[in-house]
Amino acid sequence: MRVSASWLARHIDPAALPAGPEAIGDAFVRVGLEVEEIHPAPAVTGPVTVARVEEIEELTGFKKPIRYCRVGFEGERHRYVVCGARNFAVGDLVVVTEPGAVLPGDFAIAQRTTYGKVSDGMIASAKELGLGAESGGILVLPPGTAEPGDDALDVLGLSEPVVELAVTPDRGYCFAVRGLARELATSLDADYTDPVTRVTVPDTTGDAWPVRLADTDACPRFVARRVDGVDPAAPSPWWMQRALLSAGMRPISLIVDVTNFVMLDLGQPLHAYDATRLTGAIEVRRATTGEKLQTLDGHIRTLDTDDLLITDDSGPIGLAGVMGGASTEIPAPEDLADGARVDVLLEAAHFSPPVIARAARRHKLPSEASKRFERVVDPALPPVAAERAAQLLVELGGGTLADGRTDAGGVPAVASxxxxxxxxxxxxxxxxxxxxxxxxxxxxxxxxxxxxxxxxxxxxxxxxxxxxxxxxxxxxxxxxxxxxxxxxxIPSVLPTAPAGRGLTAAQQRRRAVSRALAEAGHVEVLPFPFVSDAVWDDLGLPADDERRRTVAVTNPLDAERSRLTTTLLPGLLDMLVRNRSRGAEDLALYAIAQVVQPGETTPAMPDPAVTGRPSDAEYAALRAALPDQPVHVGVVLAGNREPRGWWGRGRPAAWSDAVEAARLTGAAAGVELRPRRAERAPWHPGRCAELVVAGTDTVVGYAGELHPKVVEALGLPARTAAAEIDLDAVPLRENLPVPRVSPFPPVAVDVALVADETVPAADLADALTAGAGELLESVRLFDVYTGDQVGQGRRSLAFSLRLRAADRTLTSEEANAARDAAVAEATARHGAALR
Structure with missing residues (x-):
C-alpha cells in the first residue's frame, strides 16, 4: 500500500507529521508495520511549465500520426513542440518540459529537429514526469488547476515522496489511508479524524434498486446508491488524480477515479453500473453449472458453482468482489455523444473473504477489490462509502442523487x-x-x-x-x-536455564551424528520431503515393499509430488543430480530428517473443533491416527571421495565409503554398527550391506552401491553409493561407559587369513575379536588379495590386531598367544587358514 504525506495529512494533524518520509516510515515501524520502500520525489529539474495548447497541425506522410503543436505560456510567450499523442485538444492545459529540463532517468530536454520540424521542448506524460508506472498518454490538467506559465513542479506536487508499506494479511484495514492514518496517529500521539465521521449518511425512503441476497453467508450486506445524470466526460480534479498516482493507480475517468479514490481512502471497494443497462432486480447468488460471464477485461469466463455472482434478469453481470461484467459497464466518454449523461448505480457490499479469495485464484484474476475483500473489509463501511462516492459524483460530475438507498443485510454482531x-x-x-x-x-x-x-x-x-x-x-x-x-x-532478558532441562539425549545424539558426518567431509542438505508414486518404480522397489505405503498431502505444494516420503533417498538423490547439473562433481551429501511410515491400518484422523482445546479423548485419537515418523540419517556419494592432485589420480567414492559413513553414524550415536551382506532395493545385490547393532540381531539400516538400473533411471553418476540409517531404531544409551586409558604401550600384530570368498570380512573380524579376548583393543582390515596363490573361490584378508593391557606391558609371548587364539577362533568358525 502506497501513501503520500499529503493524503495522510487529511486525517491527521498536519503539524504532527514528521518532516521527512524516513521519519514517517520509522513511525509506522514502531507500531508493527513494515516499510517496503520509500519512493523519493521524482528527479525533475529545470523549467517544467504549464501551457495551453493553442494550435495543432497534423503531419502526414509518416508511419504513425504526428502532431506539430503551438503551446502558449504567460503573455505572448509560446513554443512549437512535436508530439505523437492523441489524447489532447486545442485549449487543454498540458505540462511542457522546456529545453534545459532534466526528467527522471537523467533524460535531458533540448531543442531538436524531428519529422522535419524543430521541436522546442516536449509535452510530458505522467510516466515521463515520474508520477506513475503506466502512461495513458499526455498529462492533461483539469480546467482551473493552474494558469499557463505556472511552475508545473509546484502545481503537480512533484516534490513529495511516497511511503510504500507491506501490509500483512491480518491487517486488512491498513489497505486504506483511513487505517494507515489511524496507525500513524497512534504512533505519533497525534490527533486523528476518522474520515467516516465526515460523511453524513442521510435517511432515505425506499430502495435505490431492488436487491435480493440468496447467500447471506457469502454476502452479509449489499448497499446500492443511485446518481442520475452524471457527466462522464467531466475531468477528475488534479488533487484526486495526484492521490491516485501516488498510490500507484492511473487516472482513467471521473466515475472510475471516484470509486478508486474512495476505495483507497476508506478501504471499501466499490463498483459502478450503468443503471440503464440493468434489467430487473439485482440478485447475489452462487453460479450454476455452465454459466459464463464476460468480465471488464474482455475475457469470457466459465464459472464454477462456488463462484459468487452479481446478477440481474439477464444473467451474471459481475464476479462478486473480483471484477464487474462487460454488459453493465459504463461507456467511455469518447463512446458517447457530446453532452450525453449516464445514470450510475453504485454498489458497496461486504463479502466473505474465503469466497472471494478462491474466486480470484480460480480465475487467476487478482484485483484491487479482491485483495481487500479477502483480507476482510469493515462491514459497517458500505453505506458510508456509497454515500461518499455519490457526493463526489454530484459535486464533480454534475449528477443528481436519486431518492432511496438499498441496504440489504446488516452488520454481523461483534462479541466482547x-x-x-x-x-x-x-x-x-x-x-x-x-x-x-x-x-x-x-x-x-x-x-x-x-x-x-x-x-x-x-x-x-x-x-x-x-x-x-x-x-x-x-x-x-x-x-x-x-x-x-x-x-x-520490552527488555531483552536471557532467562536462566534450569538445571537438567537442556537437550534431551536424543537431541544430543542427533547433533553428535551431524557433527561427525560434517567433520568427515559430508555436506548437510535439506531434501524435499514429498515424492510422487513414480519414484518407487525408478528405485526398483517390489510391488509389496512397505516403503510404497505413503501418506497423501491434502494441499500439496507440488501436484506431481503429493505424498510424504518414507525414505530419505529420493530427496537426497534428487539433490545430488541438481548439484551435479550446476557443476559440482565430487559430492558427499547427508541429511537428518523425519520420514513418515504409516502402518497397514491407520485410524481415521478426527476433526476437532477449533474453538477450544481438544478433549483428552480427541487428543488421544489424534495421536493414535498419526503415522510413525522416525528420524533417519541418509548419505549419498558420487565422484571422487579423495581429490586428485599432484599426489595422484584421487580415489572415487565406492560402496565402502557408504558403509563407513553408516559405521561413523553408529559410533557417533554410541553404538557399534557391523555390516552384514544383504539384498535390498535400490542397492546393488552384490554390493549391499545391512547394518546390525553389535551384540544384537537388530537391523537399523542399509548401505552400499546403488543398482545400475536405478542409476540409469534417475540420471545418477555411475557407481553412486548411498546409506540410510533409522536413527530412532539405534539403542539410545544415555550413560555411556567411561573409556579406559592404559599408560602402557600397545603391541601391533598382523595376520593374513585365507577363507572362502563368500565369508564376509566383518564375520572374520568378529571371530578374531572373540578369540583374542580382553587384550584386543581394535581390529582393522588393511588388505584384500585374490589370485592363483590363494586358489579359486578364495581370498586373503589381512588384519591388524592392536593389543594392550591395562596394568602392564605385554610380552611377546602374551601377544603371540592372543594372536594364535584369534586365528584359532577364525579357523573354527569359518575354516580360515593362516597364510
Missing amino acids: VRMPLSMPDRVAGVDYPRGATVRRLTQVGCAVSLDTGAGGEGVVVATPPTWRPDLTMAADLVEEVLRLEGYDA
Missing part, C-alpha cells in the same frame, strides 16, 4: 473480549503506566469498560471495532497493547 487488566504487564514483563491498557485499546477502536469482579482484579471488557475481526481473545488484546506501547520497550 475479556482480559485481566494486568495481563499485558505479565506477558511483557513490563510495568506499564496506569491507564496504558485502556488507552491503547481505545486507540485501536475498541469500546472499553472495566469489571472489577469478585476477586478484586480488574478485568477489561473490550468490544472490538467492526474493522478488527482478528481481535477474538485476550491474547489478541495483549498483542495490541504491547505493539502500540512499543516492542522496543
Whole structure:
C-alpha cells in the first residue's frame, strides 16, 4: 500500500507529521508495520511549465500520426513542440518540459529537429514526469488547476515522496489511508479524524434498486446508491488524480477515479453500473453449472458453482468482489455523444473473504477489490462509502442523487473480549503506566469498560471495532497493547536455564551424528520431503515393499509430488543430480530428517473443533491416527571421495565409503554398527550391506552401491553409493561407559587369513575379536588379495590386531598367544587358514 504525506495529512494533524518520509516510515515501524520502500520525489529539474495548447497541425506522410503543436505560456510567450499523442485538444492545459529540463532517468530536454520540424521542448506524460508506472498518454490538467506559465513542479506536487508499506494479511484495514492514518496517529500521539465521521449518511425512503441476497453467508450486506445524470466526460480534479498516482493507480475517468479514490481512502471497494443497462432486480447468488460471464477485461469466463455472482434478469453481470461484467459497464466518454449523461448505480457490499479469495485464484484474476475483500473489509463501511462516492459524483460530475438507498443485510454482531487488566504487564514483563491498557485499546477502536469482579482484579471488557475481526481473545488484546506501547520497550532478558532441562539425549545424539558426518567431509542438505508414486518404480522397489505405503498431502505444494516420503533417498538423490547439473562433481551429501511410515491400518484422523482445546479423548485419537515418523540419517556419494592432485589420480567414492559413513553414524550415536551382506532395493545385490547393532540381531539400516538400473533411471553418476540409517531404531544409551586409558604401550600384530570368498570380512573380524579376548583393543582390515596363490573361490584378508593391557606391558609371548587364539577362533568358525 502506497501513501503520500499529503493524503495522510487529511486525517491527521498536519503539524504532527514528521518532516521527512524516513521519519514517517520509522513511525509506522514502531507500531508493527513494515516499510517496503520509500519512493523519493521524482528527479525533475529545470523549467517544467504549464501551457495551453493553442494550435495543432497534423503531419502526414509518416508511419504513425504526428502532431506539430503551438503551446502558449504567460503573455505572448509560446513554443512549437512535436508530439505523437492523441489524447489532447486545442485549449487543454498540458505540462511542457522546456529545453534545459532534466526528467527522471537523467533524460535531458533540448531543442531538436524531428519529422522535419524543430521541436522546442516536449509535452510530458505522467510516466515521463515520474508520477506513475503506466502512461495513458499526455498529462492533461483539469480546467482551473493552474494558469499557463505556472511552475508545473509546484502545481503537480512533484516534490513529495511516497511511503510504500507491506501490509500483512491480518491487517486488512491498513489497505486504506483511513487505517494507515489511524496507525500513524497512534504512533505519533497525534490527533486523528476518522474520515467516516465526515460523511453524513442521510435517511432515505425506499430502495435505490431492488436487491435480493440468496447467500447471506457469502454476502452479509449489499448497499446500492443511485446518481442520475452524471457527466462522464467531466475531468477528475488534479488533487484526486495526484492521490491516485501516488498510490500507484492511473487516472482513467471521473466515475472510475471516484470509486478508486474512495476505495483507497476508506478501504471499501466499490463498483459502478450503468443503471440503464440493468434489467430487473439485482440478485447475489452462487453460479450454476455452465454459466459464463464476460468480465471488464474482455475475457469470457466459465464459472464454477462456488463462484459468487452479481446478477440481474439477464444473467451474471459481475464476479462478486473480483471484477464487474462487460454488459453493465459504463461507456467511455469518447463512446458517447457530446453532452450525453449516464445514470450510475453504485454498489458497496461486504463479502466473505474465503469466497472471494478462491474466486480470484480460480480465475487467476487478482484485483484491487479482491485483495481487500479477502483480507476482510469493515462491514459497517458500505453505506458510508456509497454515500461518499455519490457526493463526489454530484459535486464533480454534475449528477443528481436519486431518492432511496438499498441496504440489504446488516452488520454481523461483534462479541466482547475479556482480559485481566494486568495481563499485558505479565506477558511483557513490563510495568506499564496506569491507564496504558485502556488507552491503547481505545486507540485501536475498541469500546472499553472495566469489571472489577469478585476477586478484586480488574478485568477489561473490550468490544472490538467492526474493522478488527482478528481481535477474538485476550491474547489478541495483549498483542495490541504491547505493539502500540512499543516492542522496543520490552527488555531483552536471557532467562536462566534450569538445571537438567537442556537437550534431551536424543537431541544430543542427533547433533553428535551431524557433527561427525560434517567433520568427515559430508555436506548437510535439506531434501524435499514429498515424492510422487513414480519414484518407487525408478528405485526398483517390489510391488509389496512397505516403503510404497505413503501418506497423501491434502494441499500439496507440488501436484506431481503429493505424498510424504518414507525414505530419505529420493530427496537426497534428487539433490545430488541438481548439484551435479550446476557443476559440482565430487559430492558427499547427508541429511537428518523425519520420514513418515504409516502402518497397514491407520485410524481415521478426527476433526476437532477449533474453538477450544481438544478433549483428552480427541487428543488421544489424534495421536493414535498419526503415522510413525522416525528420524533417519541418509548419505549419498558420487565422484571422487579423495581429490586428485599432484599426489595422484584421487580415489572415487565406492560402496565402502557408504558403509563407513553408516559405521561413523553408529559410533557417533554410541553404538557399534557391523555390516552384514544383504539384498535390498535400490542397492546393488552384490554390493549391499545391512547394518546390525553389535551384540544384537537388530537391523537399523542399509548401505552400499546403488543398482545400475536405478542409476540409469534417475540420471545418477555411475557407481553412486548411498546409506540410510533409522536413527530412532539405534539403542539410545544415555550413560555411556567411561573409556579406559592404559599408560602402557600397545603391541601391533598382523595376520593374513585365507577363507572362502563368500565369508564376509566383518564375520572374520568378529571371530578374531572373540578369540583374542580382553587384550584386543581394535581390529582393522588393511588388505584384500585374490589370485592363483590363494586358489579359486578364495581370498586373503589381512588384519591388524592392536593389543594392550591395562596394568602392564605385554610380552611377546602374551601377544603371540592372543594372536594364535584369534586365528584359532577364525579357523573354527569359518575354516580360515593362516597364510
